[in-house]
Amino acid sequence: MSQSIDKPPYFNGAHYSHCKNRMMIFLQSIDYMLWDIIEDGPTIPMKRVGETQVPKEMHEWSNQERKQVQLNAKAMHILLCTLGSEEFANVSSCDNAKEIWDKLEVIHEGTNEVKETKIGLLNLNYENFKMDPNEDIKAMFNRFSTIVNELKGFGEAIPEDKLVQKLIYSLPESWNFKKTAIIEAKNLKEHKLDELIGSLLTHELMSKLLIREKEKKIKRARHRC
Known part of the structure; x- marks a missing residue:
């Protein structure tokens, strides 16, 4: 609501x-x-x-x-x-x-000491952030946003160009072709975070459609045999 x-x-x-x-x-x-x-x-x-x-x-x-x-x-x-x-x-x-x-x-x-500990843990989670193997873009971005927003709440705002770079290099090897295309197409500092997510979501959707089409072709070929 x-x-x-x-x-x-x-x-x-x-x-x-x-x-x-x-x-x-x-x-x-x-x-x-x-x-x-x-x-x-x-x-x-x-x-x-x-x-x-x-x-x-x-x-x-x-x-x-x-x-x-x-x-x-x-x-x-x-x-x-x-x-x-x-x-x-x-x-x-x-x-x-x-x-x-x-x-x-x-x-x-918490107190300043507790806050510093929490900030340290959040920064560690940010530095080690990677897309999980079975995770889709939406779930990955939600998890990423939670870390970033909590850091911002503690006064640790991260510049947008740094967030864009972090997300791109957090993608797994299966995304290497798309990662390379994004990096070569535009200076990463000129990328907006919402543009990047939109591009990744579109690529993910197209990839799923292609996989479904291949599966349908395989099924049709089996039925002919």
């Missing part, structure tokens, strides 16, 4: 990396300043009393300060509306949007 582009992605505790990336893009699409609030924390209106900086009372806020505080409330509202009951309970005591975001990260990604 498709989801309205006006509604934030729902998160019930599953597939955190996927939901995290979608939420980041959703917030940026509404107002990039909302994402700044989550990254940097809210702006608290302050005033000087003697040698000390103290928070202002609400009636002392300027219009600009009120707008900044409102951004945090808006970001909190969006984040909380995305959460299932258990996830909401985990962050309901947070005072600002950054606290909510950071707490969800710790719960689902």
